Amino acid sequence: MNKTLKNPIVYILFLLPTILLYCLFMGMPVIQAFYYGFTDWDGLNPPIFNGIENFREAFTDSDFWLSVLNNIYFILFSIVIQLPIIIFLSLLISQVKRFKAFYKTAVFIPSILSTAVIGILWGFIYEPDSGLLNQFLALFGVEKIYWLSDKSTAMISILITNAWQWTGFYVVLILAAILGIPKDLLEQAEIDGATNWNKSTRIIIPLIRPIIIVVMLLSIAGAMKALDIVWVMTEGGPFGTTDVMATYMIKEAFREYQYGYGNAIAILIFIFTLVITGLFQWSTKNNERIEY
Amino acid sequence: MKKILSHIILMLYILIIIIPFIFVLFSSLKENNIEIVTDPWGIPSSLHFDNYVMAWNNAKIGTYFFNSFYISVIASVITLGFGAATSYALTRMKFINLSKFFYTFILFGLVIPTGSLLVPLYKLITDLHLYNTHLALIFPYATFALPVSIYIICAFMRAIPSELEEAAMIDGLGALGLFTRIVLPISIPPLVTVFILNFLGNWNEFVMANFYLSSENLRTLPVGMVGFRDAFNTNYAQLSAGIMFSVVPVLIIYSILQEKIIEGVTAGSVKG
Amino acid sequence: MKKILLILMMVTFVSSIVLAGCSSSSESGTGETSTDGVKDKAIDESAKVEEDNQETITLTLRHTQIGEGKQSRLVLLEDAVADAESKLEHVTYELEAVDHEVNRFDKLPAEMAAGNQPDIFDLFGGADTIRYAKADRLLSLNSILEELGLIDQFIELNEFTVDGEVYGLPIGGFTEGYFYSKPIFEELGVKPPSTWDELEDIALKSKESGYVPFAMAAQGAWVPMMTMNTLVGHSAGPDSIQGLLNGTHKWTDPEMVSAFELLQDFVKKDYFKRGSLGLDYGEQRNQLIAGEAVMMFDGSWTSSVFTDPEQAGDMIGDIGYFGMPGVPNGVGDQTAVNAGFSNGYGFSSTIADDDKKLEAVKQFIKSMYNEEMQKRGLIEDNVLPSMKVADLSGVDPLMSEIIEVMNSAGGAFPAIDGVIQAEVNTILGEGIQRILGDDVDPLEMLEKVQQVQEKANQES
Structure with missing residues (x-):
């Protein structure tokens, strides 16, 4: 047998x-990245081995660090701002009885659309003269804001678009976890006289902690991968202030013929992602198991 | 009372999601930029469906749509076939140590940020003479989706009770027969999930499609749409019509298959 | 359901066999149609045609004529291609349109590096051509030009010539200067300026009357670089741009810095449309047409937009042109203009050994570069001829204004982005955008550019 x-x-x-x-x-590709990352190569002529020169360059390249910082903004925005909203919305949906399915279906819509199309759509909304957002703000007397062309608002504009696309996705994830909590646990709490707020904070959130950690992990991984949305909306502009590591890599390699350097950045993205997700998992590992 | 407040907040959020689409829908039916700018909230004065005709002709949306569709299907089918077969071998067949090794090896792919491979992969695609062919997308799409697909399918197949197989083996089925006659039919739910997850991922992919293809008639919908925006970025009405073309089919499919789609897309993530 | 899955499995395994390289012949059975579908679509178009008919060859032709503004240029290209196809049997040119910036800065560089460039493609002279020629990616055209008797027919091929070999053919010439709205000039009571002070005066008056003095759409760095280009040419002299390469001029020279300060001054005075960094090139001319902006620095190719009723609307015939006036303390002839023959078509070196493709290229050149097409380009598309055309009659008034400015120019200097190296171009473009975003001190920015310039000079 x-x-x-x-x-x-x-x-x-x-x-x-x-x-x-x-x-x-x-x-x-991974092996090739490790090979070319240690060469001076313009893509046209044969690569020349140059040791860790590319990495030395990266560590002193302020534009590269700006792109790293923008990836970090992505992470911070999703964890500090997006996550509480996501949890809040999930709790609301889990507690209403009518339209529950409708809410769930509707919030999910942006997650199934192409990032490229969403980038175009939001470019349209951010348009200073005729865009929806400025037209709306004008009702309250707010002056024109140049969302994507002003370096002080460009990054946040991209982050908001990104949040718009993915909030519903995470809401559905967390909602599933909340609805999966055994009824008797919640009923017990109600008998004990817990208010809705208490029920949420004291009982539900600790119970769904594992899924919250998953959402955080996914947000971090997503933030490190961010590429499409930036490329479509600003191509890293104005003057490189919204570049993330991946767009910077593309520009260095394809536009400036720095293929060796571009591959070195690919390796750095790889390493940074491993380190950050690794650190996060390690820091949340200790008390992960919650039984119910 | 509390319930009403909850509904109000949720409705506000739904509004935030839906308004952009309504805005684009209205804009797509307006006469020109001036009507959009002067009366952004208004219902179009008369319905200008010619924007749709022009967008369809100018943007070659039909071609792009077809390309996106069949690339996504083929890549997803490859992932599904390879993924199912490999998962079967890893979970049901008795090469335990070897399987452990391969499973770990394949799952390692989950931590590779695929965006970082764009530049090195470009070189590979060229060396293999795949540049500017649809295979330049089909192979990477199929491959990048394998780790998560195998993870999901393995989780399901591992839980299949071995009694089923034992009974079938007594009937004289071989390893191949067990796979096609017993395990596969049982595994249809996760396979559908994986298919939807991968199909949507492939359908929406932009960056690789942008750099690995060149010919106009090979382009996918996201690339075509961005190109269309670059060319007609000052004609908002037509641009809006173009957006509608790329969004509406997805919404229709979603409205039919929403449960399955939500399950599929979220399944890909629950792997923490 | 079972059956469908079985078929799917068959399909995937058949393709896996193909993948493993065991066999490429198509398998019989349920999987056949689907696998062939995969292969068919994926195979390069040209290969497919070859199977059908051994004689037929297809050349890929990358052009950048997309959008309304380039409609007339596209018509010319299509006519030339149709002519070439009618002359040669079994040859098709497969046109593929890519946005100008995407082609020049993303697609073509990446393809050149990988060696998979199209057969015929939109190419810029100068730095781009030099780089690609040195890497043997471009087809030398000397013998073809000789054979067709075209070698003396072009006004200038310098920008496409590397070490005596011609690698590209300019489709036309260009010059850059200010387009302006005649009705608004009238309203303000001003005339085209001949001195810097007059220009400043017009800008100030425009601003005070609620107009945007200068249209600007700077999402692509090359757009504001046009203004900067002529400012540099006037301020530091016509030779200064070439001098950056051999070190006789530096970005940090005082005359150079003061050119950038003039741009900064415009920004500080709010002379450009705000939010210009988010606007795509096409929107620049719209600001002028919509009567929002008064003047616009742009290339002569733009003039076709202003003579097309569809695009110019009421402004047709109401746009004029003048050269940028001399700048304070400028070096050299202050009537010099930025002009050249830098945009055209190049051809892939991979077709050098393919006689049939060579023949097709030859025919394309014949159909594209001749007196009739040049004349049509001038009349229909307002592009200055790149070849010697005897009869220049029939040009529209705006075009005559442009030609007049060129004729009275006391010299010419090249486009900066055609001269300097790609990496310098990138940092310079970013620097200019920073000036527009009021985010940098010009001198500080130029010091960095100079560093990159010196490194690039050393390497080449």
């Missing part, structure tokens, strides 16, 4: 295609 499931031919046949694709299209 065990023999059937020890058929090596089937095993190989079932694994090989995956492993081949995986090695070719994920493994190779």
Whole structure:
């Protein structure tokens, strides 16, 4: 009987295609990035090995650090501002009886749309002269704001768009967790006379802590990957103030013919992502298990 | 009382989500920029459907739509097929240590930020002579989706009771037969989930499609839309019509399959 | 459901076999149609056509004529291509349109690096051409030009010539200067300025009357760089731009810095449309057409927009042109203009060994670069000819104004972004945008540019 499931031919046949694709299209680029990252290469002429020169350059390149900072803004915005809103909305939806399904369906809509199209749509909303937002603010006498072209508002404009796209997605995740809490636990609390607010903070939030951590982790991973939205909305402008690491990498490699440097940045994105997610997981690991 | 307050807050949020679409819908039916600027909230004075005709012709939306559709389907199907087969081998077949190794190896792909591979992958795509072919997207899309798909399918397949297989083996089924006749039919729910998750991811992908394709008639919908914006960015009415073309089909499909789609998209994330 | 899944599995495994390279022949059975579908669509278009008919070849042709503003140029290109196709049997040119900036700064550089550039493509002379030529990506056209007797027909091929080899052909010439709204000039009671003070005076009056003095759309750094280009040419002299490469001039020279300070001065005085950093090039001319802005510094190619009733609306015939007046303490002839022949088509070096494609390229050049097309370009699209055209009659009044400014110019200097290296161009463009965003001190910014310039000079 065990023999059937020890058929090596089937095993190989079932694994090989995956492993081949995986090695070719994920493994190779990673290896190549590590190779070219240590060279001076303009993409046209043969690469010349230059040791850690690219990384030295990156660490003194203020534009690169600006792009790192923008990735960090992405993380901070999603955790400090977006997350409380997400939890709040999820709690609200979980507590209403009517329209529950409607709310859930509606908030999710932006998450299924293409980031590129959302970028275009919001570019339209941020348009200083005819855009929706300025027209709306003008009703309250607010003066024209140049959302995407002023360096003081460009980044926050992108962050808001990003939040608009993904808030509903996370709401649905957390909502599922809240609705998954066994009824008797909540009923018990009600008998004990807990108010809605108490019920939320004292009982529900601790119970859904694992999923909140997942949402935070996803936000961090998403923030480190941010690329489409920036490229479509500002291409990193005005003057590079909204560049994230990935857009900076593309510009260095494709526009300035610094392929060696571009690959070095690819490696840095890789390392930073590992370090940040690793640190986060390590710091939340200790008391993760909550039984109910 | 409290319930009403909750509803008000939620309705406000829904409004924030829906208003941009309404704005675009109205703008797409207006005569020109002047009507949009002077009366942004107003219902169009007369319905200018010609914006849709012009957008369709100028933006080649039909071509882009078709490209996006079949690239997304093929890449998702490859991921599904490979992912299911590999998951079966890893969870049901008795090569335990080897499987552990491969499982870890494949899951390592989850931590690779795929955006960072854009530049190195460009070189690979060129070396393989895939540049400016749809395979330049199909292979990376299929590959990048494998780790999470395998994770989801494995989680499901691991939970299948082995009694089912044992009974089938007595009937004389081999490993291949077990897979196609027993395990696959049972695993349809996670497979549908994985398919939807990957399809939407591929459908929406922009950056690779932007850099790995060149010919106009090969472009995907997101790339085509951005190109359309670059060309017609001063004609808001037409641009709005273009946005409607790319948004409405997705909304229609979503309204039919919403439960499955929500399940699919969120499933991809619950892996913490 | 079961059956569908089975078919899906078959499909994927068949393609996995193809992937592993075991066999490329199509498999029989349920999977066949689908796999062939994959292959068919994915194979390069040209290869597909070749299968159908061995004689037919397809050349990819990358152009940048998209959007309303470039409609007439697209018509010319399509006519030339149709002519070429009618002359050669079994040749098709597959046009692909890409936004100008995307092509020049993202697509083409990436493709050149990878060696997968299209057969024919929109190319800029100067730094771009030099870089690609040195990497052997461009087809030398000397023998073709000789054969077609075209070698002496071009007014100038300098920008496309590297070490005596011609690598590209300019589609037309250009010059840059101020377009202005005649009705508003009349309303303000002013005439085209001949001195810097007069220009400042007009700007001030415009501002006071509630207009934007200078239209600007600076999302692409090259747009404000046009103004900067002529400011530099006037302030530091016509030779200064080339001098940056061999070190005779520096970005930090006082005359250079004062050019940037003039731009900064405009910004400080609020002479540009605010929020210009978020506006795409096309919106610059709209500010002029809409009567929002009074003047606009732009290239001669833009004039076609102002002669097209569809785009110019009521402003047709109401746009004039003057050269940028001399700047205070300027070096050299202050009537010099930025002019050249820098945009045209280049050809991939990969077709050098392909006789059929060479033939097709030759025919394309024949159909595209001839007196008739040049004349049509001038009349229909307001592009200055790049070839010697005997008969210049029939140009519209705006075009005559432009030609007159050129004719009376006491010299010319090149486009900065055609001369300096890509990395310098990037940091300079960003610096100019920073000035527009009132975010930087010019000298401080130029010191950084100079550093990059010196490093780039050393490397080449």
